[in-house]
Structure formats: C-alpha cells, structure tokens
Amino acid sequence: MLRIGSSVEYATRLMVRLAAEADGATLSAERMSALENVPRDYVDQILQRLRRAGLVESRRGAQGGYKLSLEPSRITIGRIVKAVDEGVFEAVCGRYSAGDTKCSHSDGCGIRPVWERLGLFVEEYLDNVTLAELLEPELGVSARVKHLFGAER
Amino acid sequence: MLRIGSSVEYATRLMVRLAAEADGATLSAERMSALENVPRDYVDQILQRLRRAGLVESRRGAQGGYKLSLEPSRITIGRIVKAVDEGVFEAVCGRYSAGDTKCSHSDGCGIRPVWERLGLFVEEYLDNVTLAELLEPELGVSARVKHLFGAER
C-alpha cells in the first residue's frame, strides 16, 4: 500500500549527497554511484529525472557532473518523490472511466474521501521535510512536521 | 508510492455493505459480488482474509453468509487494510539483510526515520477512521482525524 521503492530511496540519497557537497561543487554520476552503492546506469536515469524536474543542474564533458539547482532548504522530499515517481498517489476509484459503473459508489461516496485525504496527508508530510533538515540528523525528523502528529506519541 | 489497490478498496466496500446491514443479518458472497460489482471469486478470497483477521463471521450452507463480528464503531479502516494487504508499509532500507552493505546509511541515517515516521503517520490516520463513521457520509472524514491535520486547510 505504501512502498518506498528503490528509485525514491536512491533519489533521496543522491540528493542528500549533493546537498552535503560544500558550495557549488559538482559530483559525477560515476562518483555518486560508488559513494551510494547504486548501479551506475541507474544513477544516470534517476539524475535525469531530477534534472528534468529542475532539482539539479548538470555540466557535461570532462570535470562535469551534477549539483543542486536550489538551496537545500528549498528542496523538499515531496519534490524529489514527485520527480522520480510518477503517480505518487493513486486510488482505484479514480481508475474507472466516467461511464464505467464498476465502482458503484462514485457519487456521494463516503469511502473515497478517506483515500483522498490520505493522499493529501502524505503529500503534506513529504512537503514539510527539506534536504537541509536531513543534513542535521541529530534533529531526527523535522520539527515542522511534528505538529502534524498532534499530541505526543 | 501510495496506492490503494483493488483488494483494499473492495474489502472496504464489502465491509461498509455489511455494516449497513440492519442487525446481525447475513449477506452471501454471491449477493455482495452483485451489489458491489466485484468478481465473484475475488469476493470469496477477500472475505476469507477478513474472516481470518477476525473482522467477519461466516455461516455455511443454505441461508449462510457473512456478517461483521464487531460493532462498526470498533472496526477501523486500518484493520481492514492490514487484513487484506500484507505489507502495508515497506521501505527499501529494510529489505537489505544485515550484512548487505547496499544501503550505506544503515547507521545514524537521517533519511530512514522520514520513511518510518511516514509509515506510522499513515497507520495513525487509518486507525482513526471507523466503519461507523463511513456510514454517515454527511460527516465526510471523521472528526477524530481532523486534528491530525493541524490548522485548517
């Protein structure tokens, strides 16, 4: 139901690596592959998706590589996830085309909003964790997220 | 990443049907299949999983069928989901066996807690929506869940 796939995990790890890089220094895909133990060609594929989403910039040729295109504090896990994982949230009800009566509840259904809210909920969570916060592991999860939990757990 | 699969949606719909049944009246799998437009054999399969989880009771033979084994107010969506969907939450980090160094972060990783919290978060949400609440669609999503969202959205 909720699954952090390898592309999402890899992308996050790569981004954290880049964020840890001092200044605007670049890292090559080759190097990131070695550092993060992610298959070389797969690193390429993931970085391209991140680039197309505007999260990283690249420079080709010798001494080329990648670097973040925004400050770590402006990049959220949510953006990373959306960049590499097309359908972040998907419910069955939405898969039926209009005429299809398969989901007989379509109108005034009490169940559907539960899934939809859950989707928003997860998005809200992911959009409130930034790369910058991940660089300070002693904080654990973002303080900004904690309010979402309500009372202490 | 977050996907409401058909087994989860079907199970929820079937449970709502049963909850709507007055008193302890039973419904046959055949009938539920027709009412909810879910493949006959698949209904069987799903109801068995719900029964093994203790959420429904069955009676065999003529005039047999299924009914809830608990009051609707004591059955949460979370329990339904866990009954039909084995690995509700799964992160990549957890897939590597101890010796495997694939995930070089394993210790003191700042990323992993983000996924773990998300898992708890989703569980908390699902465990706070009951069948009883779904029977009153005018309420939309449970008031008990709203506090999880923090301020108005």
Next chain:
DNA sequence: TCAATCTTGATTAGATAGGTCAGGTATGTT
C-alpha cells in the same frame, strides 16, 4: 584529437497485483 561525462530512448528479467479455477466441506430443506 581524445577522454571524460552527461543525454536519450529502447529493452529486458523478475516481481507483484488482480483475478481465475478446481475441488472440497458444512448446513438447511425436502
């Protein structure tokens, strides 16, 4: 020129989800 490095898109092997099937067991009715 040459080597390093990103860029593009197709392809493949394996896992998973969604659904089907065949055969069995229990129970009510006649």
Next chain:
DNA sequence: AACATACCTGACCTATCTAATCAAGATTGA
C-alpha cells in the same frame, strides 16, 4: 437420504510494473 446452497482451501494464470541494463549519441576540457 438426497440435494441445493454457500462457504473454504489452495493452486494457478496473466498483465502490468519495477529495477536495471544496454546502445548510441552529444558536449566539454585538456
């Protein structure tokens, strides 16, 4: 007893998706 109804069990199939690989090209720096 016989029969129909309906649950029960577990194996099986198939389309889709994921993770990963591959091949060929385009830039850049030395």
